[in-house]
Amino acid sequence: MLQKISLMALLLGLSLLTLHASEARRADLQSTTDSGISVEIYSQLSPLEINRIHSWKLVIHDAAGNLLSGAELTLTGGMPDHDHGIPTLPQFTERADAGVYSLQGIRFHMPGKWQIVLSITNAGETERVLIDFQL
16 A cells, blocks of 8 residues: 555656646747847747647746736737748737736748747837747
């Protein structure tokens, strides 16, 4: 009986470590504005893939490092070398967690250089975050 309890405790501990490690993974994309607002993007598909609609979780901190809740977000972008935008119309929703936002319905349809422009409006001020990446 004691061996079963010890084994169960060990398995539970390993499960918690695995869960914590997956939550602590590195952001797939990240950037900081000139004023210090930081954005970390965690993709449902990691690494990012071509021609798959997926979602992102965005974690936004203000310049003091506090989670930024209640911001209004818009996302534009595309492939600057091909002069076209993102082929879908992704939509933002704020999650229950402070400063964490969900973006639904993003897709990249070809390899190459992509650019994302995230506009963050908070307290009447708008900041833009520019993120370049290769697929």
